[in-house]
Amino acid sequence: MMKYIYQISLSFLMLSIACVDTDQDESYDESQLLMLLDEDDAAGLDGFGDGGLMDMDYDSGLEYGGLSRILGDTLGYGEGYRIRFGRQITDRERTVDFTVDGDTAIGVVNYTVSGVFMAQAMDTSTMEAIDSIGFSKEFSSTMTRKVKYARIDNSNNPDGYSWRIIALTPLIGGSGDKVSITSVEVYDAELNAAEGFILTGDLLYSFSSDEIGDHFIDRETLPTFTSFDAVIAKVSVENTGPEYTIDSVGVGEWVVVHYGRSAAQRGRRRLNDLGISIDSDANDNIHTGFWRVHGPGIGHSSRVFRSFFSTIDLATLFTEDGGYNSVTWSIPYRSQRPE
Numbered sequence: 001m002m003k004y005i006y007q008i009s010l011s012f013l014m015l016s017i018a019c020v021d022t023d024q025d026e027s028y029d030e031s032q033l034l035m036l037l038d039e040d041d042a043a044g045l046d047g048f049g050d051g052g053l054m055d056m057d058y059d060s061g062l063e064y065g066g067l068s069r070i071l072g073d074t075l076g077y078g079e080g081y082r083i084r085f086g087r088q089i090t091d092r093e094r095t096v097d098f099t100v101d102g103d104t105a106i107g108v109v110n111y112t113v114s115g116v117f118m119a120q121a122m123d124t125s126t127m128e129a130i131d132s133i134g135f136s137k138e139f140s141s142t143m144t145r146k147v148k149y150a151r152i153d154n155s156n157n158p159d160g161y162s163w164r165i166i167a168l169t170p171l172i173g174g175s176g177d178k179v180s181i182t183s184v185e186v187y188d189a190e191l192n193a194a195e196g197f198i199l200t201g202d203l204l205y206s207f208s209s210d211e212i213g214d215h216f217i218d219r220e221t222l223p224t225f226t227s228f229d230a231v232i233a234k235v236s237v238e239n240t241g242p243e244y245t246i247d248s249v250g251v252g253e254w255v256v257v258h259y260g261r262s263a264a265q266r267g268r269r270r271l272n273d274l275g276i277s278i279d280s281d282a283n284d285n286i287h288t289g290f291w292r293v294h295g296p297g298i299g300h301s302s303r304v305f306r307s308f309f310s311t312i313d314l315a316t317l318f319t320e321d322g323g324y325n326s327v328t329w330s331i332p333y334r335s336q337r338p339e
Contacts, residue, residue: 029100029105029163030098032162032163033096033098033105033107033149033163034096036149036163036164036165037096037107037109037147037165040165040219041261041303041304041305041306041332042165042168042219042222042304042306042332043109043145043147043165043168043332044261044306045092045111045113045143045171045306045330046260046261046262046263046266046306047258047259047260047261047262047265047266047305047306047308048087048089048113048258048308048328048330049086049087049088049089049115049263050085050086050087050088050258050266050268051086051088051263052086052088052118053084053085053086053118053119053120054084054085054086054268055084056082056083056084056085056268056270057267057268057269057270058267058268059266059267059294060260060264060265060266060267061260061262061264061265061266062260062265062266062267062294062295062297063227063294063295063296063297063298064228064292064294064295082121082122083119083120083121083122083317083318084119084120084122085117085118085119085120085317086117086118087115087116087117087139088115088116088117088118089113089114089115090114090115090116091113091114091115092111092112092113092114093111093112094109094110094111095109095110096108096109096110097110102151103150103151103152104148104149104150104151105148105149105151105163106146106147106148106149107146107147107148107149108144108145108146109144109145109146109147109171110142110143110144111141111142111143111144111171111173112140112141112142113140113141113142113143114138114139114140114141115138115139116136116137116138116139117136117137117138117139117316117324118134118135118136118137119134119135119136119317119318120133120134121133121134135320137316137320137323137324138324139175139324139326140175141173141174141175141326141328142173142174142175143171143172143173143174143328143330144171144172144173144213145168145169145170145171145172145330146168146169146213146214146216147165147167147168147169148165148166148167148168148216149163149164149165149166150163150164150166151163152164165219166218166219166220167216167217167218167219168216168217168219168332169212169213169214169215169216169217170207170212170215170217170329170330170331171328171329171330172212172213172327172328172329172330173327173328174310174325174326174327174328175324175325175326175327176313176316176323176324176325176326177240177325178239178240178241178313178315178325179237179238179239179240179252179253179311179312179313179325179326179327180209180237180238180311180327181209181235181236181237181238181309181311181327181329182208182209182236182237182238183206183207183208183209183234183235183236184206184207184233184234184235184236184309184329184331185203185205185206185233185234185235186203186204186205186206186223186231186232186233186234187201187202187203187204187231187232187233187234188202188204188229188230188231188232189230189231189232189290190230204223204225204231205223205331207329207331212329217331217332222304222332222333222334223331223332223333223334224333224334224335224336225293225333225334225335225336226293226336226337226338227293227294227295227296227335227336227337227338228292228293228294228295228338229292229293230290230291230292230293231290231291231293232278232288232289232290232291233257233271233288233289233291233309234271234286234287234288235255235257235271235286235287235288235309235311236285236286236287237253237255237285237286237287237311238285239252239253239285239313243313243314244313244314244315244318244319244322245314251283251314252283252285252313252314253311253312253313253314254270254287254311254312254314254317255270255271255273255287255309255310255311255312256268256269256270256271256309256310256312257269257271257289257291257307257308257309257310258307258308258310259291259294259305259306259307259308259333260305260306261303261304261305261306265297265305267294269289269290269291270289271287271288271289272287272288272289273285273286273287273288277289277290278290287311293335294335295335295337296334296335296336296337301336301337302334302335302336302337303334303335304332304333304334305332305333305334305335306330306331306332306333307330307331307332307333308328308329308330309328309329309330309331310326310327310328311326311327312325312326313325313326
């Protein structure tokens with residue numbers, strides 16, 4: 001009888017040890033997955049904020065090599081004034097939930113981003129602030145993406161394997177429920193001396209709301225642009241209203257694209273839905289604009305950056321009590337020097 005009890009106890013002890021080893025392996029794997037996520041330039045959030053009030057179109061710390069940049073459409077934002085605005089990020093929290101299935105792992109990454117949105121009208125004759133048209137408001141946005149990992153053989157690792165990120169979805173989310181993005185399309189463009197910029201007809205990449213949450217982008221083949229080339233972005237949006245209208249600014253919402261990789265290297269361009277420049281039809285909820293791709297940075301032949309396509313309703317931009325309604329799709333890309 002004692003022998004039988006001893007055998008049961010021994011079996012239980014061995015099972016307990018096996019469970020501890022398994023838990024330790026899972027804990028080790030999770031730490032490795034988090035480290036890879038932290039180190040990956042494509043998966044970050046830096047570049048989403050502006051650091052405070054900024055001009056409509058701006059660049060900071062990005063390489064243009066003395067080339068004449070293509071500015072966004074220069075528009076008047078009212079009678080005798082222009083507007084400066086921006087997001088200042090004050091806090092961010094991240095949670096990651098992993099699901100491991102054999103040699104594949106999926107991480108669901110969730111961010112909560114808090115900050116202050118500010119807007120200020122500037123007198124165009126003096127470029128001084130108009131005190132009666134300026135405010136700030138707090139905001140909080142939630143954003144999510146999925147990251148796919150593969151476990152590969154690695155003889156240099158004591159465990160005999162290592163993990164690597166093989167794909168990720170765009171980072172999507174925002175605040176409020178008034179505005180949304182339904183698609184993002186990016187085309188290449190060429191300069192015609194007589195006619196200006198025209199679409200070449202080549203679609204470089206596109207994303208739609210039907211698939212955006214599960215649209216995995218291969219990590220080794222990110223959307224890649226040749227440095228200093230011109231591209232055209234088209235963003236389709238929806239606005240449930242009520243839509244706020246001001247002067248010649250347009251109806252409902254604006255769309256801007258942020259791009260960069262850090263607080264020291266970032267920029268912003270506005271797209272327009274006014275039927276001017278490259279935009280063909282006014283107020284059709286398709287915002288269009290040019291962008292001259294920056295270089296990868298001095299000393300680099302190729303480097304990864306992040307784009308943030310954001311739509312924001314005009315009540316957020318122009319009224320203090322208009323709430324904060326904005327949605328963003330963030331898509332990583334690579335800037336590569338011409339061969």
